[in-house]
Amino acid sequence: MAHARPVDPVSTSFAKIIAHRAMHTDCLWQDLGLFDRDELSRLLATHFPALASNTENMRWKKYIYRRVCR
Template structure:
């Protein structure tokens, strides 16, 4: 029996990182509450998808995701001062937290992959 399309599109290689992502989001909740816990789990689940996070969460636009992040994870969202794509931003924050710097460029502005991280999302 084939997997349903929504399950087949998940990136199971990301599952080991979900605990670290969950901790990052929990540490930056705007206000700890049951709803904040649910939003943490929802965002973690969205990060296992292969599209932009706003698409994986079923939102209408990246603007909606930015509002969700600011409402639920304000301390973390306020760090995204250059409007980096959210999934890339979250993973970069996890790497920074672990002292892992995978980017070869000294800053995002001079990186050859700048457009992949900061380009507008359709």
């Protein structure tokens, strides 16, 4: 939620959906029902620009887990 675009209810909704779906076992883009990883990258860049710019070229689910564990 801290990385969602400020005052954007759609970004806030996506944050909740992504957090829930990240608990599933497939790749995050698959868990979200997207076509590919690029589509997930575009979604995250649109709604979570600060987060998306700091991925260290890592898969999204791994990156999110690593951020949460810190």
